[in-house]
Amino acid sequence: APARQSPVVLAAASLQESMNAAADAWARKGHPRPRVSFAASSALARQIASGAPADVFVSADEPWMDDIQNKGLVRKGTRVSFLRNDLVLVAPRNSNVRLRIGRNMPLVQALGNGRLAIADPAGVPAGIYGKQALTRLGVWPSVQGRLAPGDSVRGALALVSRGAAPLGIVYATDARADPGVRVVGIFPAASHDPVSYPVTTLAASRNPEGEAFRRYLLSSEGKAIFRRFGFGTK
Amino acid sequence: MSFDIALSLRRGERSLEYAFTAGSGLTALFGPSGAGKTSLLDAIAGLLRPDKGRITVGGTTLFDSAAHIDVKPQKRHCGYVFQDLRLFPHISVRRNLAFGRKAYGGLDWDHTLDLLGIGGLLERMPATLSGGEAQRVAIGRALLSTPDFLLMDEPLASVDAARRDEILRLVERIRDEMRLPILYVSHDRAEVERLAQTIVPV
Amino acid sequence: MSFDIALSLRRGERSLEYAFTAGSGLTALFGPSGAGKTSLLDAIAGLLRPDKGRITVGGTTLFDSAAHIDVKPQKRHCGYVFQDLRLFPHISVRRNLAFGRKAYGGLDWDHTLDLLGIGGLLERMPATLSGGEAQRVAIGRALLSTPDFLLMDEPLASVDAARRDEILRLVERIRDEMRLPILYVSHDRAEVERLAQTIVPV
Amino acid sequence: MQPLSPAEWEVLVLSLKVGGVAIVATLPVAFGLAWMLARWRFPGKVLIDAVVHLPLVLPPVVTGWLLLLAFSPNAPFGAFLERTLGLTFLFRWTGAALAAGVMALPLMVRAMRLSLEGVDRRLESAARTLGAGPWRTFIRVTLPLSANGVLAALVLGFARSVGEFGATITFASNIPGETQTLPLAIYSALQIPGSDSQVVRLAGLSVLLSVAALVLSEWLIRRSGQQRGRHVI
């Protein structure tokens, strides 16, 4: 039989560690290790729309998955939302800020004269969720002018862990991995759309290893890996 | 007929006209500063396009506006000693001298260097030459390119008297033995009278 | 004593030595090409640092390696006509001439331009000048800077005979009326004999 | 094309301000460095050259990150600047300008260095004999003779500033009206599916901005070129 080829997996950048761990585990089972390209979901979706020769796509949000599905680039019946994440409020590790997340919480007061680090609420998923949560909690109008939007969750996280911002909104997985921050509170799941990561095999995929890897991600063994990094699974 | 010239060209706001014929031998251009001597040499070398007219050198027509003839500078085979020298600053004296050299004919390399007194300068870069040394290298470069005719624009301006005499003898030899048409610009009456068969006032 | 020179300097591998004194008036440097005339002028102007020695001009010591004197070029107040002219290419002839001009004393502007025949060139850029025109502008620039002494390196090499005579008369006037020390390089014996009180062979 | 919305105007004006301040503030620094690299010889010169090139070599996000380390009020240097000069950069348009300036620096230095290396030093010595000290010689001879390089530096620097994204968003954040320059607005738009037309519109604005700068510089180059005159062939 001809040697099996590595599938190409396109994955949202925030999955860096967990997806690499999954790929390693998959390779240990005797499969060719997937070649994973990590970038912003938007960039990956555009590459797919341009005919990129890839097999599997894991997006950090649903709209970009919808976008390529509408373009007929998703293999029928393979799109599954399999990961969840929580949205949390973080502060620098040595900060003694206290705040209970809830309606009309005194977020502005807690910021003092600093700013709230967040992924760009105009487009980056984590920022969109953050804006939803702050809106539903009634604090968006007061805090809207006090944001420090970064290019990604990671950018927001760095601002907090460097002490440039006293508070920030990131995913639970990010907070957990960064020793420079501590979690102040978790946003109630009801305050924002579910943070979910859909996976799909692409319509143009010719490599059966791709679909096999997607199935592995959805297996209990696969999901366990992601749970280890703090994701919720469905 | 070595030079047969009739042309007009424009420099800034001034319009310059030239018309003369000169028989064999050396033709001296004589005229005050700013009269247009260098401009004429540039036109003959093909570096300046006349508005109209005709340029014939040694029987070959190089430019004729009526007949739409305009030989490219690199095909005119002139040995031009520029008033501003124009040595190539990025290569050694040796490579400057060899730049236009052809495999056949022409002057003997060693003998020419000897006469010009530049044999010791071959490995130097032009920027390190004294004024007179640079001028002699410029003369050498033109002579060694085996030209069909010579254009010399005050070639001896910075050359000392002793060397000047030797170079003049070399020019005379080229004029007489090789029978090259020479157009020679100088402000020195004595030099002109010694060399020139024809004197053209500009 | 206009010039009192004793110095040695290095050019490439060559070592050049100079030692002479010259009384008032014009001192001509006479010597073959490459002898080191320009190098000496550069050293007097402060553009080339001698290895050791002393330079005194008009009673002022400009350089003395023993006494650690080395006056900056801009404080030496020399009017230097460079062999390679060095007109500023980015400004008009007028602004070249005005570059070193001082508010007081010195030659009359209009009269000097007139004598040099460059009054009509004021708005031109240096690149558009003919060889002789550029040389006369360079002379004008040096003279109009109200110098304490003059260094002239073959200043008339490309100037025609008629104009040359006028300029020589101007130089004589400067020498006699303004009593400026002048160091003058030329290859022209006649010129040197006419002008020089002292002739220094190099 | 539709007229600009107020938000687009805001972005445009901010980009102009950030880019303009960035290059004007960087120009003297860049010129000084160019001078050093073109004229001086000293041990460790390559080191300075390397530091100048850093923002070109490193991914912009890393540069932004380094700026954060140096200039945030938590950092000693940033705290010092705030205390003594009242200068804060974080989350301010000044920070966007700083990031843009730093990113433009290597381009500006190189352009000016190239021109300085081409200046004929004999003309400087002529100026000295005419009584001009080093400073006057610089202003009246060296600087105008390297004007093409300064101009090129301004154009390159401005274009780079108008296009700078990664360092800005990392260091100064993406705050509408304060640090959201054109590239940051474009990035925001790029993240939203189906917003291509908005991206194209904003990109068009960037292009217009720098075409204007280019036209201006070409005109200046041509003017100075004509003055030098006398072309042969």
Next chain:
Amino acid sequence: MQPLSPAEWEVLVLSLKVGGVAIVATLPVAFGLAWMLARWRFPGKVLIDAVVHLPLVLPPVVTGWLLLLAFSPNAPFGAFLERTLGLTFLFRWTGAALAAGVMALPLMVRAMRLSLEGVDRRLESAARTLGAGPWRTFIRVTLPLSANGVLAALVLGFARSVGEFGATITFASNIPGETQTLPLAIYSALQIPGSDSQVVRLAGLSVLLSVAALVLSEWLIRRSGQQRGRHVI
């Protein structure tokens, strides 16, 4: 410092390959454009100048997106290249080189243009009278006289290539061993909280790479400078 891991070696070698191919392939194009802009006058010149500057002005991500639109196999031009020359760029190291080359283009063009504008055209006419046609004149006079600019272009272009991130990740993606150059590896490391030391290590590699290029170029500049010689003052 620890020795490089095999993965780091891979990234380093790939970066070298991508950067090297990018500037070598871009050099002639850039020189041609520089020549046109320095020497010709024609209507629409500013337009070409503007197009050359585009990759500088636009956020790199937009440039990557435009490359995607032009060179993807779904696009007519990309399909044509694939059909006729077998060239594919998407998800290939060739795509990373293309992106790097395009991003380096404006810098390279400007450096060479600046040098070409400084070449004394009278020397070219002297070469013509010595029998050299336009081509030989170019090779033996113009090119060596603008060598400093070509060198600067190579250094700037290489540095830019080594640092290029946005266009590459957008166009060629971030595939280890194929398109993951140093900046992309740095980006990946940046996504992992607490991996600062890895980021610093990789950034150090970038810096080393370009310091090497700088040292080489300084040495070449000095060599050619010494040859021209005779400095006054």
